[in-house]
Amino acid sequence: MPPAPSFPPPPSLSSNYSGLPDRLADIGSESKNRLLSRRTLPESAPRQHDVPRLPPDISRAEFNQAIGEVKEILGSENVAINDRPLVDGWYIEHPNTHDAYHVALQEDLVSSAVVYPGNVEEVQSIVRWANKHLIPIYPISMGRNIGYGGTAPRVPGSVVIDLGKRMNRILNIDAENASCLLEPGVSYFALYEEIQRRQLPLWIDTPDVGGGSVLGNAIDRGVGYTPYGDHFANHCGLEIVLPSGELLRTGMGALPGKEGDDNPTWQSFQPAYGPYSDGIFSQSNYGIVVRMGMWLMPETSHQSYLITFPRDEDFPDIVEVIRPLAQQRVLGNIPQLRHVIQELATTARPKSDFYAGKDPVPRSVIHEHAATLPVGDVSWVFYGTQYGDPAGITAQLEIIRTAFSKIAGAKMLLPDDLPPEHYLHSRVSVCSGVPILRELDWLNWVPNAAHLFFSPIVPTRGRDARIVHEIVVRLHAKYGFDLLPTLCVAGREMHYIVNIVYDRASVDEKRRAAALMREMIAETAAEGYGEYRTHILFADMVASTYSWGSNALMRFNETIKDALDPNGILAPGRNGIWPRRFRGKGWEILGTEVEDALDGKGIGPKSVQ
Structure with missing residues (x-):
């Protein structure tokens, strides 16, 4: 071999x-x-359309003139025209020209150029430049929003503002206040390593994979797994470049400090006086966040564990046990509930090692292979972590063990009960604030693997969980995908996160993945359950499900957008919010447009393709 x-x-x-x-x-x-x-795609392929892809309503001469001006602002070395072959790369070496995990065709969501500001003043200059030329701009922090669109602009031909390359400073770590102030290019890896270098008794809260931007993840309302797992809830203080180019500080940052310094409460208290405005800058296109404060967790003792459950039908009962434990704050973190098929996927072995068919792995085959793995032939695995003093942790674990013992066959295991390569040891790291890479192992499941997240919010109740789960199970079977669900569980709601893993070399798999996504959005919304976050190609569809009061929320969002961004230059279409300039002109994706794009029809109005 x-x-x-x-x-x-x-x-x-x-x-x-x-x-x-x-x-x-x-x-x-x-x-x-x-x-x-396992890649069968070439590293890059010749592009089929004119390059660079021009912004809408901009001629090539106008584009060239505008690019010449922005080069004068930033220096030629900090402006890159997107006219080369597109390379999908790898997680740490991902592109900033398109979505590495393209659901439509690779060329459908591409930038015309990428610019690299080095400071806040240069970001302001870029925004003013975009207003002058009416060129849409699309800011990214580090572009590792994989599964949700990565670095791709929603409007093809937009100019991507890559904030990470030259704006990646840790501006402050306040050990006494357990807080920090960061620029967009600071990754979880970088923040963790700096805290370790300074030997500070502080933890960060990291998502499953640690290469993303701390700022970017919080602004997109991402989650982690310590008691500080709600990232936006633990930010404190924003500095924002508005679509006009003006600079805004929110919260206590609006109060000037002594002799021109930052005031001492900016990273201590989230609101200030008057309306609390931070929320409108999360998951929106109302401004470019260039600095963010973040709270850090004081170091503490901890103990991770898992609990296994033998039957698929245990699912609603597991949820019923979780709810009071979470509401009473017995559970120490944001735990995960995973199906046992992920015990196979996190071994980093391909699906073909377990099953030769192209259809979903049959339940009997999952049982057969799970029986050979450390946790055995089970159906559900609950991963949790407790925090505090050792005596308190021991007492908490006993309460948890007793509560789950109501489910016949439930079994608790600690890290020492499992071999060092088992996934639980990775959870120990993540749940104690240590960023790692283990979650990438899922992507070995199929060749040329990419993934697409479906992420509805579900009440922490067995009957609600069953409704959503049965829809997801049925539609995965219909479209021929293995179901890889992860539930991030709190006292009142669960993030039911489905990871649709597909071969991005296969147009058929992409078409089926898009159709699966579209139907899950529609069917769960019809039952009253909506996504909290989605891929940029499905943003219009998800936004349209929040239609109470004759679409009052969207009308409100559009009012703010038009007031702050009258020229519609900042990330048009992000999270379904279109400025007046683009609104109702065929940009919205509400039907089969993603599948149609795979037939070469492209993304966007026919007039700009």
Whole structure:
């Protein structure tokens, strides 16, 4: 058997703001080699359309003139025209020209150019430039919003503002206040490593994979798994460039400090006096967040564990046990409930190792292979972590064990009960604020793997969970995808996150993934359950489900958008919010447009394709 191909190692954090820390160098190389060795797509392919893709309503001469002006503002070295072959790359070496995990065709959502500001003043200058030329701009922090659109602009031909490359400073870590102030290009890896370098008794809260922007994830209302897992709820203070180019500070940051310094309460108290405006800058296109304060968690003792359940039909009963434990704050973190098929996927082995068919792995085959793994032949696995003093943790674990014992066959295991390669040990790291890479192992499930998230909010009640779960199970079977669900559980709601893993070399799989997504959005919304976050291609569809009061919420959002951004230059269409300039002109995606794009029809009004 020929040796597996070897690829150049990922960049290190010491040499590249978005790289891997040295402690993960070998793991990163192994992960990259595993994933790329299953690639059948060429590294890049010739583009089929004129390059660069022009912004809407802008001629090539107008574009060239505008690009010449922005080069004068930033320097030619900080402006890149997107006219080269598109390369999907790997997690740490992802593109900023398009969505690496393209659901439509690779060329459908591309930028015309990428600009790299180095400070707040340059961001302001770019925004004023965009207003002058009526060129849509699309800011990204680091572009690792994978599964939701990555770095792709919603309007093809937009100019991407890559904030991470040159704006990646940790501006302050206040050990006494347990807080920090960051620029957009600071990754979870970078923040963690700096805290360790300073030997501070503080934790960060990280998502499953640690290469993303701390600021970007919070602004998109991402979650982690410590008691600080609601990232936007634990931000404190924003500095924002508005669509006019003006600069705004929210919360206590609006109060000037002594002798021109920042005031001492900006990262201590979230609101200030008057309306609390921070929320309108999350998941919106109302401004570019260029600085953000974040609360950090004081270091503490902790104990991770898992509990297994033997039957698929245990699902609603598990949820019923979780709810009072979470509401009474017995559960220490934001725990996860996963189906046992993920015990197979997190081994980093391909689906073909377990099942030769192209259809979803039959339940009997999942049972057969699960029986050979450390947790055994079970159906559901609950991952949790407790925090505090050792005596308190022991008491909490006993309460949890007793509560789940109501479900016949439930079994609690601690890390010492499992081999070092088991996924629980990765949860120990994540749930104690240590960013890692393990979650990328899912992507070995199919060749050329990409993924698309479906993320509805469900009340923490068995009957609600059953309704959504049965819809998701039925539609996955209809469209021929393995169901890989992860439920992030709190006392009153669960993020029911479905990871649709597909081969991005297969037009058929992409078409089925898009249709699956579209039907899950529609059917769950019809039952009263909506997504909290979605891929940019499905934003209009999700936004349209929030239609109470004759679409009062969207009309309100559009009113704010038109007031702040009358020229419609800032991220038009992001999260379904279109400015007047684009609204009602065929840009919205509300039907089968994503599937149609795979037939070469493109994304956007026919007049601009």
